[in-house]
Amino acid sequence: MTQFVQATLYGLLQGGLLALVAVGFSLVWGVMNVVNLAHGAFVLGGAYVALELHDALGLDPFVSMVPAAAVLFALGYLIQRYLVNLVVNAPIFITLILTFGLEMVLENLLRVWFTPDYQSIPTGYAQDSLRLPGDIRIPYGKLIAALLAVAVTVALVYFMRRTRTGLSILATGMDRGAARLMGVKARHVYALTFGIAAAMAGAAGAAEGAVRTFSPADARSFTLFSFVVAVLGGLGNMWGALYGGLVLGVVMSWGSQLLSGTMVNAVAFALLVVLLAVRPQGIAGKAFYASRVEV
Amino acid sequence: MRAQILGGAALATVLVLASGCGSKKAPEPAAAAGGSGVLTLGASLSLTGTTAKEGGLTKEGYEVCKKVVNDKGGFTAGGTKYTLDIQYQDDTSKQDISAQLVDQYNDKGVKLILGPYGSGPTEAAAAVVERNKQVMVDSAGADDKIFAKGYQRSFAVLSPATSYVSSMVQALSDLANPKPKTLAFISADDGFSKTATQGGTDKAKELGFQVLATEYVPNGTTDVSAALTKIKRLKPDVIVGSVHLAEGVAIVKQAKELGVVPAGGFAETVAPPIPDFAKSLGAAADGVLGSSQWTARTAGTDKYFGGAADYARTFAAQYGGRQPVYQNAQATAACLAAVLAVEKAGSTDPDKVRDALAALDTPSFFGPIRFNSKGMNVTKPMAVVQIQSGKPVPVWPTDSASGSLKWPATSA
Numbered sequence: 001m002t003q004f005v006q007a008t009l010y011g012l013l014q015g016g017l018l019a020l021v022a023v024g025f026s027l028v029w030g031v032m033n034v035v036n037l038a039h040g041a042f043v044l045g046g047a048y049v050a051l052e053l054h055d056a057l058g059l060d061p062f063v064s065m066v067p068a069a070a071v072l073f074a075l076g077y078l079i080q081r082y083l084v085n086l087v088v089n090a091p092i093f094i095t096l097i098l099t100f101g102l103e104m105v106l107e108n109l110l111r112v113w114f115t116p117d118y119q120s121i122p123t124g125y126a127q128d129s130l131r132l133p134g135d136i137r138i139p140y141g142k143l144i145a146a147l148l149a150v151a152v153t154v155a156l157v158y159f160m161r162r163t164r165t166g167l168s169i170l171a172t173g174m175d176r177g178a179a180r181l182m183g184v185k186a187r188h189v190y191a192l193t194f195g196i197a198a199a200m201a202g203a204a205g206a207a208e209g210a211v212r213t214f215s216p217a218d219a220r221s222f223t224l225f226s227f228v229v230a231v232l233g234g235l236g237n238m239w240g241a242l243y244g245g246l247v248l249g250v251v252m253s254w255g256s257q258l259l260s261g262t263m264v265n266a267v268a269f270a271l272l273v274v275l276l277a278v279r280p281q282g283i284a285g286k287a288f289y290a291s292r293v294e295v
Numbered sequence: 296m297r298a299q300i301l302g303g304a305a306l307a308t309v310l311v312l313a314s315g316c317g318s319k320k321a322p323e324p325a326a327a328a329g330g331s332g333v334l335t336l337g338a339s340l341s342l343t344g345t346t347a348k349e350g351g352l353t354k355e356g357y358e359v360c361k362k363v364v365n366d367k368g369g370f371t372a373g374g375t376k377y378t379l380d381i382q383y384q385d386d387t388s389k390q391d392i393s394a395q396l397v398d399q400y401n402d403k404g405v406k407l408i409l410g411p412y413g414s415g416p417t418e419a420a421a422a423v424v425e426r427n428k429q430v431m432v433d434s435a436g437a438d439d440k441i442f443a444k445g446y447q448r449s450f451a452v453l454s455p456a457t458s459y460v461s462s463m464v465q466a467l468s469d470l471a472n473p474k475p476k477t478l479a480f481i482s483a484d485d486g487f488s489k490t491a492t493q494g495g496t497d498k499a500k501e502l503g504f505q506v507l508a509t510e511y512v513p514n515g516t517t518d519v520s521a522a523l524t525k526i527k528r529l530k531p532d533v534i535v536g537s538v539h540l541a542e543g544v545a546i547v548k549q550a551k552e553l554g555v556v557p558a559g560g561f562a563e564t565v566a567p568p569i570p571d572f573a574k575s576l577g578a579a580a581d582g583v584l585g586s587s588q589w590t591a592r593t594a595g596t597d598k599y600f601g602g603a604a605d606y607a608r609t610f611a612a613q614y615g616g617r618q619p620v621y622q623n624a625q626a627t628a629a630c631l632a633a634v635l636a637v638e639k640a641g642s643t644d645p646d647k648v649r650d651a652l653a654a655l656d657t658p659s660f661f662g663p664i665r666f667n668s669k670g671m672n673v674t675k676p677m678a679v680v681q682i683q684s685g686k687p688v689p690v691w692p693t694d695s696a697s698g699s700l701k702w703p704a705t706s707a
Contacts, residue, residue, distance in 0.1 A: 127579070135554060213544045217344055217388075260511035261514075
C-alpha cells in the first residue's frame with residue numbers, strides 16, 4: 001500500500017513537471033494550429049540560461065525561471081514574427097517541416113555552445129524530501145516544480161480570460177477573420193502567443209535543470225512528451241496541459257510498477273490511442289478546435 | 296551560337312558529374328616499398344544524438360593516437376613509411392546509419408575501420424565489415440553478443456560487457472568490510488546493460504551474495520523512481536546499476552529523494568568515471584563505486600604511448616590539461632592496435648591486417664591487447680574506482696590501486 005501511495009504521489013509530481021513543460025506547446029497548437037516541434041529546444045534553452053546564471057551569479061534555478069522566461073519570450077516572439085509567420089497560413093505539414101528544421105538548428109547550436117556534456121543545476125535542497133507517515137517521501141524540488149505548474153496554469157487562465165491581450169489571443173485562435181475585423185493585429189497576436197509559449201518552456205527548462213540531468217540530445221523527448229500531454233489534455237482549454245500531465249505522470253508511474261523498461265513508454269502511448277478513440281478532443285479539449293476553419 | 300553555348304554547358308555538366316561519380320578508389324596513394332604513404336582509417340561516430348558526449352570522447356581518443364603516431368614520424372610497414380589519417384562521419388547515435396557509413400567507407404576504398412561508440416552501432420557495423428571483408432578494431436562495443444555471431448573481422452580492445460558488473464561484485468567481495476550480503480540490480484534495458492547485468496548476477500551468486508531483485512528501466516531515462524520504490528522495501532546492502540550516465544545520475548539523485556539508503560552503498564557501470572557524474576551529483580556522488588576499462592594506474596607500456604600515466608600526460612597536453620577518461624583511452628588503444636597490426640602485417644591489405652590482429656599479443660598503456668578466437672580481449676582486467684572527494688580513485692585490483700575502499704560508503 002505504501003508503495004502504491006508513493007508511486008501515485010511521485011507520479012503526480014512528475015506529472016506536474018510534464019504539465020509545466022507542455023503548457024506552452026499546447027497553447028501554440030490550440031491558438032495557432034502550429035505543432036511546434038522546436039518546443040523541446042526552447043525547454044532546453046531555459047535550462048541552459050538557468051545553468052549559466054547559476055554558474056555566473058549563483059542564482060537558484062527556481063529563481064532563474066523568471067529571467068529564463070524573459071530570454072525565451074524574446075526568442076520566441078522574434079522566431080514567430082520573422083520566421084513562422086511566413087508560413088502560418090500554409091498547410092500544417094509546412095509548419096511541421098519548418099519547426100522540425102528549427103529544432104535541429106537550435107539543438108545543434110546548444111551542442112556547439114554548451115558541449116554535449118550532461119548538466120544539472122545543484123540546489124542543495126531539491127533532492128531533500130518531506131517525510132510523511134509510512135516513510136513516504138515528497139522531494140522538495142519536484143514539489144516546487146509541480147506547484148509552479150499549477151500556479152503557471154492558473155496565471156495563464158487568468159491572463160487569457162481576464163485581460164484584453166488574452167482575449168484577443170483567444171479570439172484570434174477561434175476565428176482569425178472575425179478577430180481581424182474587430183481590429184486585432186493577428187501577426188502581433190501570433191508572435192505574442194509564441195513568445196508566451198516559449199517563455200513558459202524556458203521557465204519549465206529552469207525547473208527541469210534543478211531536478212534532473214539534461215543535454216542537448218533531450219530536446220526531442222521534451223517535444224514528444226509535450227505532444228502526448230497536449231493531445232491527452234486537449235486543445236483549446238488552458239487547463240488541458242495540467243490535466244494531461246497529471247494523468248500521464250500517474251499512469252506512467254503505476255505502469256512502471258507493473259511493467260519494466262521501455263514497456264512503460266508503451267503504456268503512455270497506449271493511453272493516447274485509447275483516449276483518441278474514445279474522446280478525440282482530449283480530456284478537457286473542445287471539439288471545435290479540431291474542426292475550425294481558418295480564413 | 297546559343298545552341299553551342301547550351302551544348303558546351305551540357306558537356307561541362309556531364310564532365311563534372313562524371314568526375315564526381317564512380318569514385319570507388321583507395322584514398323591512400325599507392326605506396327611502393329621504400330616510399331611513403333598515408334594509412335586512412337574510417338570511423339563512424341556518434342557526434343550528434345543521444346551518445347554525442349561519448350562519441351566525442353571516442354573521437355578525442357582517436358585524435359590523440361593520430362597525433363602521437365604522426366609526431367613520431369609515422370610507422371613503417373613492409374618497408375613503406377606511413378602517416379596516419381582518420382576520416383570521421385556522424386552516425387547521429389543510430390546503428391543503421393553507422394552500418395551505412397561503414398558501407399560508404401568500403402565504397403571509397405577504406406578497408407580499415409575504427410569502431411563507433413556503443414554496442415548497438417558496433418553490432419550493426421560489424422555485420423557490414425564482415426560482408427565487405429573490411430577489418431574493424433572495436434573501441435566501445437562491449438556487448439558479448441557482438442562476438443557470438445562467428446565474425447572473423449572485428450576485434451575489441453576493451454573488456455567485454457559481462458566484466459563491467461562482475462568486476463565490481465568481485466571488488467565488493469574482496470575489499471568491502473563489513474562484507475555486504477544482499478544486492479539489488481537496476482539495469483537499463485539495452486543489450487549491453489542487460490549482458491553486463493547477467494554477468495554481474497552470475498558472479499554475485501558464485502561469490503555467495505543474495506540477489507534480491509533485478510529491475511529494468513528504459514535506456515537513457517532520467518526517472519528510475521519505480522525501480523527504487525520497488526527495491527526500497529527489500530533493504531539491499533548494495534544497489535548495483537548497470538547503466539549509462541543519465542540513469543546512473545538518476546539512481547543516486549532519486550534514491551536520495553525517495554529515502555532509499557542501502558547499508559553499504561551504490562555501484563554503477565559507465566557513469567562514475569565520467570566527470571559529469573560527480574559534477575551533477577556533488578557530494579552525493581562520493582562513495583559510489585564504478586567499473587572502468589582503464590585508469591591512469593593500469594599496468595603495461597608500449598612504444599608509442601609509454602605507460603598509462605604517460606598517456607594521461609600526453610592526453611592532457613593535447614586537451615588543455617584535462618585528464619582522460621576510459622572512453623578516451625579505449626579509443627586510443629583501438630587505433631594503436633590497428634597501427635601495430637599494420638606494422639606487423641607489413642601491409643595495409645585487409646586480409647593480412649586481420650591475420651596480424653588475430654595474432655596480436657602485446658602489452659600497452661591500456662593493458663594487454665590479445666584477442667581470443669571470437670575477437671574479444673579477455674586478458675585485460677577491468678578496474679574498479681570509487682568516487683572520493685569528487686574524484687574517481689582506483690581501488691581494485693589492489694596492485695594497480697591508488698587508494699583504499701571506503702566502506703560502508705553511505706550513511707543512514
